Structures are given as C-alpha cells and as structure tokens.
Amino acid sequence: SPKSLFQSIQYNSQTIYLCWHNLTDAVREGRNQYERAFGVSSKDFFEALYRSEEEVLKFMELMNSVWNICGRDVVTAFDLSTFEKICDLGGCSGAIAKQCVLTYPEAMVTIFDLPKVVEMSKKHFIISTGDETFFLFFLLGDFFRDPLPVADLYVLARILHDWTDEKCVELLIKVNKACQPGGGVLLIEALLNEDKSGPLTVQLYSLNMLVQTEGRERSPTEYLRLLEAAGFKDIQVQRTGKLYDTILGRK
Numbered sequence: 001s002p003k004s005l006f007q008s009i010q011y012n013s014q015t016i017y018l019c020w021h022n023l024t025d026a027v028r029e030g031r032n033q034y035e036r037a038f039g040v041s042s043k044d045f046f047e048a049l050y051r052s053e054e055e056v057l058k059f060m061e062l063m064n065s066v067w068n069i070c071g072r073d074v075v076t077a078f079d080l081s082t083f084e085k086i087c088d089l090g091g092c093s094g095a096i097a098k099q100c101v102l103t104y105p106e107a108m109v110t111i112f113d114l115p116k117v118v119e120m121s122k123k124h125f126i127i128s129t130g131d132e133t134f135f136l137f138f139l140l141g142d143f144f145r146d147p148l149p150v151a152d153l154y155v156l157a158r159i160l161h162d163w164t165d166e167k168c169v170e171l172l173i174k175v176n177k178a179c180q181p182g183g184g185v186l187l188i189e190a191l192l193n194e195d196k197s198g199p200l201t202v203q204l205y206s207l208n209m210l211v212q213t214e215g216r217e218r219s220p221t222e223y224l225r226l227l228e229a230a231g232f233k234d235i236q237v238q239r240t241g242k243l244y245d246t247i248l249g250r251k
C-alpha cells in the first residue's frame, strides 16, 4: 500500500529505539545518544545519522512515509497559490515538494538538501515518467553555510525541531534575507499545547528529538517568538487535526 508504515516502523525499532535505550543518560546530559548507541561522533548529528548510504536511504524512507498519509493536509492548510517560487528547505525525499506541485501546478518548487540526500532523492524517490508538466528542481547545499536560493515561500517541514533556538533563529534570519518581498515562510511541525500538557504524541516526539537531535518540539508561541526574532510578521497558525500543523509567517 502507498500508505504503508512498514519502513517507518522498521526504522523506529532498528535504529531510533537504540537511542531510546539510553533515555536516562539523554535526560541527565540533555543531549542525543548517537555516540552510545552507534559509536559515532554526535557533534554533527546528521553526519552520524547519515553514516552510510544505506542509513541515508532508510532515514529518507522514514521521512517520506508520513507524508503519504497527511502531506496534502499540510500543504492545503493555507492557500499557497499566490507563491510562485517555493523552496523546500531540507526537502529530503521530496514528498512535500511533490504535494506542493500536485496541489499548486503553477508553482516552481525547489528541493534543497545536503548533497547525498539530493542524490538519493533523485535516484529513489522523484522518478520521472517523462510526461509530467510539474516544475520540480533540486539544489544541493548546507542551509547553515551556503547561500539560499531566492524564493517567494520557504517550506521548513520538521526542520526547526532538530535544532536549538539559536540555530533556528540563525536559519530563519537567512531565510528572511533571501525571501522575496511579500513572501513568507511555512513551518510544518507537530505542535505542543501552550502549557506543554500534551498532546502525548508530541511530548513523545520531543523526547525522540532529545535522544536523536539538538532540538525539541515547541508550542505555537515558541515558534512565533523564533519567527519574530528573525523578522517575520503576520504570523498565523493553522491546525490540520492530524499529526502535523502549519504556521505561516510573512516577510
């Protein structure tokens, strides 16, 4: 089935769960457990996570699978038809980018990600049948180090939850500078309640971020503060009723 979660469950049990073994250490130290679980340096955790070609592909399958279920919900939560050039930062397998071009056929969507991810995306996920009329492009780079392409809308799906507040603001400032006047940024994230009392799934996701990344899940107000610190305004939150919600900020 295209909606199968087989790859996701396999990655959770064979990879992520090994980090959860060290949950106590993660809570005590406040950092991810890649070193203990896999014996690889966790200084740059994406380097650790992408420690072989096979691991890159497995992670991408994991990322891809949920958007077969609720990708359309997140790209239709706001009307994005006014944005011509869209850049999906950290676009991974291209699942969200595909949903964008299917929903907004006039849009030109660029998938921006690390070189090895873009390579795999082209090879395994975005398979051209030759008769598509959609505008889907690839750009490889490091969003912290390299210049960002000019666009009207930047999509950051499950990006900010990987990073500390400082790194999120650093990235959002770069996005704001590259963004065309009148453009914006769309965050796609699982949102905590304002008082952090739930939802339980998102609290668990936050622990998942602790054992694997530098980040955590946040409440709408926490995202609003990050966006405002980077110069975005007119910030709106749109819930989808599914796992992931959306926040739109304007330049």
Ligand SMILES: C[S@@+](CC[C@H](N)C(=O)[O-])C[C@H]1O[C@@H](n2cnc3c(N)ncnc32)[C@H](O)[C@@H]1O
Binding pocket: 046, 063, 064, 089, 090, 091, 092, 093, 095, 112, 113, 114, 117, 141, 142, 143, 144, 156, 157, 158, 159, 162
């Ligand atoms: C948690 S995944 C989210 C993927 C995708 N947006 C989604 O929601 O399915 C984070 C993505 O950011 C990419 N990424 C991490 N660090 C990056 C960097 N420095 N520059 C560009 N992309 C990066 C990863 O390769 C990965 O595809």
